[in-house]
Amino acid sequence: MESSIDFDDEEQMERVCGINDRNIPYLETLTGCELFAKGIRLTYSCPDELSENRVRLLIPRLKGLANMQEYISEAEIFMEFQSLRHIRPVMDLAQHGEPEQKPSITVQNRIAYPKGLRQEAYLRSMQKSQIVFGIGPAGTGKTFLAVSYALSLLLSGKKQKLILTRPIVEAGENLGFLPGDLAQKINPYLRPLYDAMEAMASLSTIHRLEENGSIEIAPLAYMRGRSLQNAVVILDEAQNTSVEQMQMFLTRLGEQSMAIVTGDISQVDLPRHKQSGLVHALQILQNIEGIEFVLFDSKDVVRSRIVQKIIDAYALDGDGGKKGMHS
Known part of the structure; x- marks a missing residue:
């Protein structure tokens, strides 16, 4: 037929x-x-x-x-x-009929759209919740969509500032020996965030926003004591935060600010005696209104089909799959 x-x-x-x-x-x-x-x-x-x-x-x-x-x-x-x-x-x-129309993100006439239902749920969560956690393996688009959405809020005037931060696990040793000022020292750690920004906005726009203070980069440790108003904050590699750091970060937010937290709990680089702040947050914050968790897995990988197979292979391997899952 x-x-x-x-x-x-x-x-x-x-x-x-x-x-x-x-x-x-x-x-x-x-x-x-x-x-x-x-x-x-x-x-x-x-x-x-x-x-x-x-x-x-x-x-x-x-x-x-x-x-x-x-x-x-x-x-x-x-x-x-x-x-x-x-x-x-x-x-x-x-x-149930055809799926509803996909949400999308527009930045300088460039459109980012979710690939798959899990990414759709992630974007919808960002549109309605003050704090969103995107947790899952590499290649699932969690950082790219977070940065694209944050840029759209900044360039549309809905937020005054975009703050990019992440824990610097080696801060006591390697960071101090890197050349340049603070921004230059931590730039290699935030490169994935810059890659996502450059995919959606021109370099001249990014430089202009940095120069006028609309985009700020900072190690997570430098967030202590701050009160963030009318800002969108992205915490990347959050699996490497301690419980204390995660609590400190989440309590920086003012009423008009939002946070997007991304990480992969299978890739924790903390010492074995330290609990991951991301794992802990997943355990205790699930039922708080205004906080949403979106959990990705290998089936959500959009980078390439071979990445899906690599992630599954490591998950099946006893040591590889268990690496970093200590809490």
């Missing part, structure tokens, strides 16, 4: 199907259906209802992506498929 899906125009269809329909074979592999593109119509023939539901739910999501960007890669198709396959069963999703 054949069915079909119509696109809005040829451009939208080309973005989904790829130039010369090069995405079609990959879509067929994922869904288990035969696909035929002609004009602005995609016709599909599927062996069973499950496969048909995959196409019926996946293609509209890809159409939504095509409205926000000029090119859709296999990796992005894979993540959209993963979000359907792993968050809820496809048959269950089919009963």
Whole structure:
């Protein structure tokens, strides 16, 4: 039995199907259906209802992506498929209709959008909660989305300041011997945050915001005693905070400020006798209104499919999977 899906125009269809329909074979592999593109119509023939539901739910999501960007890669198709396959069963999703419109972040005419339902939940949490924890392995987009959202608040005038901070585990030794002023000393530690900023805003904009004090970088230890008003604060690598540091950080926030805390509790670098402040926060702050936790896993990795496999391999390995989980 054949069915079909119509696109809005040829451009939208080309973005989904790829130039010369090069995405079609990959879509067929994922869904288990035969696909035929002609004009602005995609016709599909599927062996069973499950496969048909995959196409019926996946293609509209890809159409939504095509409205926000000029090119859709296999990796992005894979993540959209993963979000359907792993968050809820496809048959269950089919009963609830198509997923709601994705939220997005706009910074200087550049758009960042969540890839997968877990990232959607993360962004929605940032939009409604004062404190959001994004916890999970590398490559899940938790830092990129946090920085993109923070920049959007800053450049739209909703917040006056963006503060980037992280614990410097080696502060007693290595940091003091690095050349330059404080900003230059900790810049290598905050490089992932700068990479995310540079993906969304021009270098000239970032430098201007730094020069006028709208963007501030600081080691976590320098946050003690401060009271943060009308600011958005990102605490990165939070798994390496102590319990005392995490408490100190979270109690800096004024009513008009928000915090986004990111970390990977499988990569704790603290001494074994020290409990991770991120692990502790996950244990005691779950039920406080205004605080939300979004937990990512390997199925949410958007960096590449091979990163998913690497994370799973280390998780299965006794020592690798247990590294850093001490509390």
